Amino acid sequence: MPPRPLPQLEQINAEIFTLTYGSIVRQLIADFEDLDEVNKQLDQMGYNIGVRLVDEFLAKSKMGRCSSFREAAEVVGRQAFPMFLNVAANVTNWNTDGTECSLILADNPLADFVELPEEYKGELRYSGLLCGVIRGALEMVNMDVDARFVQDMLRGDEVYEIRLRLKEHRAEAFPFKDDD
């Protein structure tokens, strides 16, 4: 796919977004006291954001629908991440049938200024919001995916790696029946 210029969206200082996210995570930990539940809430919040963000993306990028999961993953990593967060994600580690890949980020704005206390390192998926966003956005273009962090710099890994797995690529459903 030839690279195309990214549309310019209104920009803000990312620290406002980053600190707000961090404060939400802290509040959820205080309220729920159960990291599993916190992970679920972050993923759900991301999903709801992804469902809405995809419209913004399609409108601004003027792109057509992706025909394959391969193409969609490239668009997420190479266009959507830079457009919204000003960082790119490399798409690699494809499995042979093209249904699984990894998004590799060397830099993650959500994690700026963040240091996880030791007791959270095991269970808390701090940046899980991003997985929810991807899942929600791709569901809107008929691709049901699993998304989860398999490497996380906040937990001492070298990079951030989000593993994507395509569960189903649904056919476009038309909102009417052609029966007469």
Place this chain on the structure above:
Amino acid sequence: PRQRRRCAEVCNDLLVAEAASLFTQRQYGPAAPAALEAVGFRVGRQLAERYSRDKARLGDTLEVIKFVCKDFWQAVFRKQVDNLKTNHRGIFVLQDHSFRWLLRLAPTAPLADGARAEAQARAAQPYLHLPCGIIRGALTHLGVNCTVEADARALPSCSFTIKITA
């Protein structure tokens, strides 16, 4: 120095909107207004620390409020406060004629009909706890203890009443 990182405004708009509905819908923990205010309070404190770092020490309450109306408001809400009023007895009213964080909810012109304006203000209420917390957090960091309440009956205009609590 490292260049300040930027991101698309829509990311933050959707995040704060989702936070408002998450805390409003969840079943346990503190009530939504308190939780969202607490979320904002921490953010306001941290942002005020960053944005006032290069400033000479701010003096009295009025000087702090003016800093929040100008520099802080510009950095966070992308414009300055349009109007500042005070009764000189510890109450300040900050009016922003086009409050950026509520623009997605706002009609293009204020509603003339009082009942509809009331309904609109009620609908906006869940989205105001977080900004109120941000403002209170910033003021507290700068040494001004207060309460902050918002009135959104004339969206896109929004006013914030700050009561100094000594």
